[in-house]
Amino acid sequence: MRALPIHLEAGSDLRASLEQLAARESSSGFVLSVVGNLSQASFACPGLDEPTVLRGELEIITLQGTLSPQGVHLHLSFSDPGCQVWGGHLEHGSLVLKGADLLVGFLEAGGAQTEAAAPVSQARVQVSLAEGCAWSRRTERLLQGLGLPYDVVAAGPGPLPQIRIDGQWIGGYNELAALHARGSLQALRHG
Numbered sequence: 159m160r161a162l163p164i165h166l167e168a169g170s171d172l173r174a175s176l177e178q179l180a181a182r183e184s185s186s187g188f189v190l191s192v193v194g195n196l197s198q199a200s201f202a203c204p205g206l207d208e209p210t211v212l213r214g215e216l217e218i219i220t221l222q223g224t225l226s227p228q229g230v231h232l233h234l235s236f237s238d239p240g241c242q243v244w245g246g247h248l249e250h251g252s253l254v255l256k257g258a259d260l261l262v263g264f265l266e267a268g269g270a271q272t273e274a275a276a277p278v279s280q281a282r283v284q285v286s287l288a289e290g291c292a293w294s295r296r297t298e299r300l301l302q303g304l305g306l307p308y309d310v311v312a313a314g315p316g317p318l319p320q321i322r323i324d325g326q327w328i329g330g331y332n333e334l335a336a337l338h339a340r341g342s343l344q345a346l347r348h349g
Contacts, residue, residue, distance in 0.1 A: 159187075159263045159264065159265060159266060160263070160264045160266055161190065161261055161262070161263050161264075162179075162183070162261070162262050162263075162264060163259065163260070163261055164179065164259070164260040164261070164262055165257065165258070165259050165260075166194070166254045166257065166258040166259075166260070167254065167257060168197075168254055168255060168256055168257060169253060169254060170253070170254045170258070171250060171251065171252065171253060171254075172196070172221075172234075172248065172252040172253070172254060172258065173230060173232065173248050173249060173250050173252055174250055176189075176225050176230050176232065176260075176262070177225070177229065177230055179225070179262065180225040180226055180227050180229075180230065181227050183227075183264055184227055185226075185227070185264040185265060186224065186225065186226035186227070186264070186265050187224070187225055187226075187262050187263050187264035187265055188222070188223065188224050188225065188262070188263055189221050189222055189223060189225070189232065189260060189261075189262055189263075190260075190261040190262065190263045191260065191261045192218055192220070192221040192258060192259070192260045192261075193218070193258070193259050194218050194254060194255075194256070194257055194258025194259060194260075195215060195216060195217050195218060195254070195255040195256055195257075195258070196216040196218060196236060196252055196253060196254060196255050196258075197213065197214075197215070197216070197253050197254070197255040198211060198212070198213045198216075198251060198252065198253045199211070199212050199216050199234065199236055199244065199252050200248075200249040200250060200251035200252045201234055201244070201245065201246035201247060201248060201249055201252070202246050202247040202249055202295065202299075203246045204246070204299070207292035208292065209249040209251070210244075210246065211251060212238065212244060214238055214239055215239055215255060216236045216237065216238055216244075216255070217236055217237045218234070218235075218236050218258065219235045219236055219237055219243065219245075220233075220234070220235045220245075221233070221234050221235075221248065221260070223248075225262070230248070231247075231302070232247070232248040233245065233246070233247060233248065234246065234247075234248040234252065247295075247299070281307040281308050281309045282307075282323060282324050282346050283301060283306055283307070283308035283309070283321065283322070283323055283346065284308065284309045284310075284311045284321070284322045284323075284325075285297055285298075285301070285308050285309070285310055285311070285319055285320065285321050285322075286310070286311055286312065286313035286318055286319060286320040286321075287310055287313075287318060287319050288313075288318040288319070291318055291319070293318070293319055293330060293331045294318055294319045294331075296331050297319045297321065297330075297331045297334060300331075300334060300335065300338060301334075304338070304343055304344075304347070305347060306343060306346050306347060317330065318330075319331055321333065321334050323337075323346070
């Protein structure tokens with residue numbers, strides 16, 4: 159692992175800065191630590207279609223998750239001036255107030271990373287997603303929350319998201335949620 163200290167200036171978009179860093183480094187990694195504050199926090203709460211946005215002097219408490227050249231999956235928690243704690247999935251529009259210092263750990267090429275990246279995925283779930291689509295974000299959160307591996311694939315004709323299990327088209331988010339409610343997705347975790 160290679161640790162890289164990062165300083166973000168006032169006005170920097172926290173998520174966009176980390177996406178750009180991962181793309182520039184052409185490497186996958188994770189956030190090791192963070193200290194700083196935000197003037198605006200944009201985060202996704204479970205069950206809501208749109209991100210929640212709070213403004214003010216917001217102190218970052220934690221930022222954890224993964225980053226790669228393909229994107230980031232980060233969870234943010236922060237406190238407002240009344241010391242109420244908020245949090246959720248980090249979205250674009252989370253702006254640094256005075257500054258933020260992060261330590262990002264990048265995986266080195268070779269070893270376990272190369273071994274893990276080499277095999278073609280055998281995920282039983284394939285999804286086609288649309289950038290900025292609330293239903294696509296819900297689909298990813300449901301699958302990630304259940305710990306189900308999935309592949310993102312090119313979309314066919316029709317609305318997104320599009321979901322296939324074992325090559326069979328099942329529909330979109332509502333159909334996936336119905337399978338989850340019936341307990342039908344549990345078996346996908348183990349084979």
